[in-house]
Amino acid sequence: MLLIKPLLAFRPSKVDLIFACKTFFAGMLALYIAFRLDLLYPMWAIGTVFIIANPYSGMVSSKALYRLAGTFVGAAVAVILTPHLINTPLLFTLVLAIWTGFCLYISMLDRTPRSYAFMLAGYTCVMVACNAIFSINTYSIFDLALGRVLEISIAIICTAVVSATIFPLHIGDAIQQRVQKALSDTEHAFRQIFADSNLTTEDGKSPQSNQNVVQLLSAINRDTNDLHGLAVHLNYEKGRLKGMTKPLQEMLHQFSLQLINMVAISERVNQLRQIDPHLSPELQSLADQCIAELKQPIEIDQLRAFQFPQHLEMAFQQLSQRYPHARTALASLQMDLRHFMQNVYNVKVIWQLIQAGQRKIPEFIAPMSTRYPSLHRDHGVAVRGAMAAFVSILIGFSIWIYSGWQYGYMLAQMAAVVACILTALDDPIPLLKIFLRGTLYATIITFIYLFFILPDVKTFLQLALVLAPVIIYAVCLIPHPPLTGIGLPIAINVIMALNLQNHYQISPLPSIDAALAGLFGPIIPVLALYFIRAMSPDMTAKRLIHQHYQEMRSAIHLRFGTTYKIYLRRMVDRIGLLNTKMVASSELKYAMQDVLIESCVAIDLTRLSEVAAHPDTPALIQADIQQLIQAFDDEFSAQSKMYSPSHYHYQRLIEMLANLQQQNLQWQQPASVTAGQKQRLAMSINNLQYALTTHQPETPSATQASQATLQGGVV
Template sequence: MLLYKQLLAFRPSKMDFIFAVKTFIAGMLALYIAFCLDLTYPMWAIGTVMIIVNPYSGMVSSKAVYRLFGTAAGAIVATIITPHLINTPFLFMSVLAVWVGFCLYISLLDRTPRSYVFMLAGYTTAMIACNSINNIETVSVFDMALGRVLEISLAVVCTAVVFSVIFPVHLGPAIQQRVDKTLNDTRQIFQKILTEHHQDNNYSELLGAITRDIADIHALAVHLNYEKGELQGMTKPIQELLHQITMIVSNLTAAAERIRQLNAIDGHYQQGVLTLHQHIRAFIVSKTQIQEADLTALPPEFEQDFQYLKRLACPEQQIILAGLKMDIRHLIQNVFTVKLIWQLIQRGEKHIPESIATLTTSYPSLHRDHGMALRGALAAVVAIFVSFSLWIYSGWNAGYMMAQLAAVSACILTAMDNPVPALKMFIRGSIYAGILTIIYILGIMPEVKEFWQLALVLAPTLIIFVMMYPHPPLTGLALPTMVSFIMSLNLQNRYSIDPLKSFEACLGSVAGPIIAVMAVYFIRAISPEESVNRLLSKHYKAMREALYLPYGVEFRIHLRSMLDRIGLLNTKLVQSEALKQAMNLALIETSAIVDLSRLDELAHRADISQQLKIHIGELQNLLDYAFRNQEKQLHLDEEIRAQVMMKITEIEQQLQQPNDHDLQQRLQISLNNIRSSIFHRPTMQAEA
C-alpha cells in the first residue's frame, strides 16, 4: 500500500527526465550497434545499460569499469569449467555454486564499490553457463562468453560516452557539499557542547550521525577516479580527510563527556568555558590559510583560560578539567589537520604533508563481518543448488532463466540485514515486467519492422520507469521491472515471436528470485536488532584489542575502524530502547579507548613504582575480562563492574602517595575517563 502511495506522489523533476532520456539514448545506441555487429544476444547490451546507469557520470564510469572486469572474469571461469563438467551435472553445479559463493563472500567483505567486480564475476559465470547449456546445440561456450563480454563492453562504452558528453553531472560538487556539511556539523556540535550546559543534552546521537555520513562519503569518494569534475582523482585525499574527521568526532565525544561530568558536580565553572569557546572559535576562524607549522598551534589565551577555569572549579573537578584540556588541545590540532588537507584538496594537490600521520591504508580500515558474509555465500550456494536441480531433473525449457536469476537474486541484495523485502520487490517487478512483455509481444511487436519503430515503442516505457531510478523508494521496483522486461523481450536481429516461450521465460524470471528469497530468508536474513547485537559484540572485541595497542598510527587506524562500526550502528532502525541506549553509549566508549592505550604506556614507564605497575597490570587483566564478558553477552555483570571500580579506586588511593606530578595527573585522567566513559559510572564525588 505504501508503494502505491509513493507512486501516486511521484513527481519527476527536470533532472530526472534528462537522466531518463540519456539512459534511453545510451540503451538504444548500444542495441543498435549490437544489431549492426550481429551479436548473439543484443538484449544483454541494452539490459546492461539499464543496470549500470546513475545520475552521476563518475559513478556510471566506475560501475562500468567494474562490470567489465567482473564480466571478463566470470566469462573466463565459465569457459574453463563448463566444457569439462557439463556431463557431470552434480559436480558442475557444485563447482559453480562454490565459485559464486566464494565471489559473494569476498564482495561482502570488501565494502567498497569495487566489491561489484567480485559479485559480478560470480553470477556472470552462472548466467553464461545457463545460457550456454540452453543453446548447447547452436552456440559454443566460448562464443557465448565472448559475446557476453562484447555486449557488456559495448554497453559500458555507450553509457560512459553518453553520460560524459550529454549534460554530464559530476559527483565532485555533491561530495564537496557533503564534506562542507559534515565540517559545519562538527563546528555546531562543538559550540553546543561548550555553550549549552544542560545535563540532559545527549550529543552521541548527533555525533553518531556524522560517523554515518562519513561512511557514505567514503564509499562515494571511490568514484572520483572516474570523472573529470573538480575533485577528479582525489579519492585518497578525500578518504584521508574523512579519517581525520573521525578523530574530531572522538575528541568531541570525549569533551562532551567531560562537560557532563563537570555539570554533575558543580556549575560555577561554566562562565570560564564560555570565554574559552570564544577564544578557540576566534583563533580557528583567524587561520584562513593553514600551514604545516600551524598544526600544533593553540590560542594564545589557552593556558590562561584553563587557569581561570581551575580557579572557578571545585577540587573534585580538577582532574576532569585536566582531561577536558587534553581533549580540546587534540581537537584543535585535528581541526587544523582537517582544514589543511581540505585546502590542499581544493587547490588540486593530492599529497598529504609528512607531518600528518596518515590513516589511509591500501585496504581501508572498515568493519567486516566474516560470519554474515559466510551466511550470505551459503544462501547463494543453496539457491543455486535448488534452482539447478529443479532445472536438471524437471527438464523445463525455461529452467535456465530460473537458475540464472536465482543466482543473480541471491547475490545482489545480500549486503542488507534482511534482503527479503527488497527481493520480494524484485519479484513484484518481475511480475510487472511479465505483464509488460505480454502486452508488447502480443499487441505491439508484430507491427515493428524498423529500428526507429522499435525505439519509438520502447521510449515511453523505458523513460517513465528510468525516471524512478534516482528515488530510493521506487528504485527497488523500477530497476528489476526494466531489467526483466528487456531480458524477456529477447530482442534479436532475426526476431521471431513465440508467446509460449516468452511466457515460460517470464515464469522462470519469477521462480528464480522466489528460490533466492527462500534461501536468503532461512540462512542469511537477520533483524536489525540481531545486526546491532553482532556489531556491539565486535565493538567490545575491539575495545579489548585496544588494551594492548601502543598509541600511534596503528592505534588511530584501529580507532578509525571502530568509528566506522559506529557509523554502521547508526544506520540500523531498532525498536528496543535498551539497544538504542547501547548504540549511543558505544560512541562514548570508543572515545575513551585512547585511555586504555595510555594505561599500557604508563605501565611500561621506567619511573613508575613496582607496586603501581602491579596494580595497573591487574586492572588491565580485569578490563580484558570485562570486555570478553561484554563481547559474549553485551551487558556487563555487576560483579565484574564492581571489581573494576574497586581496582580503579585502589590505584587512585595509591596515587595519593608522593609521585611524579605529570605521571600522577595523566594516570588520574585516564582512570577517570575509563570509569566515566567506558563503564558509565560517575566520579566518586558526584556519586556521593
C-alpha cells in the first residue's frame, strides 16, 4: 500500500549506482563550498543538485542553465516587490500568486526544456519572499536573494562539472539509437501495409492488421514527439550529435509527413485489394521495388529528390492497362508512393548530413521549422494549471498569516513548488500521493538522524559518511519513473528538514516543525489540483479531438505548401499526444483510431481546392467543390462538438461526392492540362468516398456508396 514492496524489490543497476554516487559527490561538494563561503542556506546548494540530477550530462547542463536563469529572474522580482508590499500581506500574497500563475501559464505552453526557466521564475520569487519574511530581523531581502542565486550557481557548477567529467553519459548516443529505431519501425510498418495478411474483410471494413499498422504508426509518432524535446539538450554536451538540435528537429518535422503518406498508402492498398484480390502479389512486388530503391546509397541530388523512379512509373502503367477498373485507385497510390519516397529521401539526406556534422539543410528541401516550434499547445489546460497554483499560494499564505505558525513559511513554499512542478500532468493526483508518501518517509528518516545519528557527528567527513547510504539509495530511485516520486522527496526533504548550517547545532523542535510543514504543505496543491486542474484521460482526449477538428477546418481552406505542411506537423504532433491517453469510452476509442486517417481527408480536400482554382475547371464543378468543402467544414465542426462519428452531414457528403463524380465524367474537354485536372479530381473523389464508406458506421447509403467507389475507378 505504501510502495514498500516495490522499494524492497528494487535492485539498483551499475548505471544507477554510478549516477547516484556522482550526484552525491556533486551534492557534498556543493555543500562544502557553501559552508566555506558561509552562505545563509547551504542546504539549498545540495538540494538543488538533487533537483537537477539526471543521468545524461547534456540534460543536466541544459536544466541547470534554465534553472539558473529562472532563479535569477525570480530573485530579482522578489527583491523589487518585497520592500514595497511586505507591510500589506494580503496584497503581497495576491501579487505573488498572480506572478507565479502567469509564469506557470507560459511554462506550460512551451513544450521544451526552456519551460523550466519560466516555472523557476515563478516559485523562486515565492521562496525568496518567504525566506525574507521569516528572516526579516536578521537579513535583508537583497542578501537573501543574492545568497539564493549563489547557492544555485554553486550547485549548477558542481553538478555540471561532475556529470561531464566522471563517467559522462551523453544523450546524443540515446537519440542516435532512437532515430535508427524510428527509421527501422517505419520500414517495418511499410512492409506491413503490403503484407499478404493485410487483407480486407468481406464486409469491406478495415482489417485487424490495418488497425495494427495505424497503431504502429501512432507508436512511431509518440517516439518522435519525445525526440523533439530531447534534441534541445544536444547544445549542452560534447558527445555525438553536439549542436545538431535545429537540423534534428527539422528532420523530425519532415519525418512527420511520412506518417500521413503511409496512412494514405494503406488506404489505397486496402481499396485495391477490395477492387481485385489478384492485385495483392502485384502490390507486394511494388513494395519490394520501393524498398530496394530507398535502400540505395544516399546522394544529395536535387533531381533525385523530385523524380519518381522510371521502373516504378512503368510498373504502374502496366498495372493500369491490365486492371483498367482500378485505374483511379492505382493513380492515387502512385502519387502517394511518390510523395512518400520523396519524404523518406529528405529525411535520410538530413540524417546523413547530421551524422557528418553538417547543419545546413539542402536548398531543395523546403524547411518546416518555425521561430517557435509548431507543436500543439493547450491554453485551456495552461490556464487551469495557473489557477491551481494561484489558489494554492493564496491558501498556503493565508494559513501561515492567520495561524501565526513560525515555520508556516515552509508550508507556503511547498504549496507553491508542488503546484508548479506536477501541474503539467493530466491527473497529477496519483503522483502527488506518491510524493506525499516519499515526504512521510523523509520525515521519519529526519527524526532518526536528529535524535540518533547527528548528535555524534563532529566533522564534515562524518556528515558525508552518515548521509551517504540514504541519499545514494534515494537518488538510485530517481531514474525509474514508478519510484521517482519516492526517491526525489526523500533526497530533498531530508536535506531541507535537517537545515544544515555552517555552525550546526542540533535543534530538534525547529527541525520537527520544518518537517511537518514540508509534510502538510503539499496537501494544499493536491486539493487545488484535484478540483481545478486534474482531468480524466477521457476529458483530455475530448479536448485534443476538439482541437484536432478545429485545425482540420482551418487546413482544408489552405493551399498546399510549406504553411500547409506546418499545419500537418502540428496535427500529427497532437495525434501523438492523443494516442498516449488510456480512455474508457468506446466512442473516444473510435475517434482516436480515425484521427490519423482523417488527416488524409484534409489533404484530398486541399487538392480539390487546387482543382477548383484552375482556370480550365468548369464553373459548375468549381461551385460543387466549394459546396463540398463547406459541407466537410460543417462536418468537422459537428465532430469537434460530438467527439463521435456524426450522421448529420453524412448523407449530404455522400450525395455531393456522387454528384461531383458524375460532373467529372461529363467533363469532356480534350486538353492535356484538363486531363490532368480530371484525374486529380477523380483521385480525390475516390479517396474521400473510400474514407467515408470504410471508417463510418454501416448505413444503407454507406453500402451503396461503397459499391460505387469500388466499381467506379476508371477516369
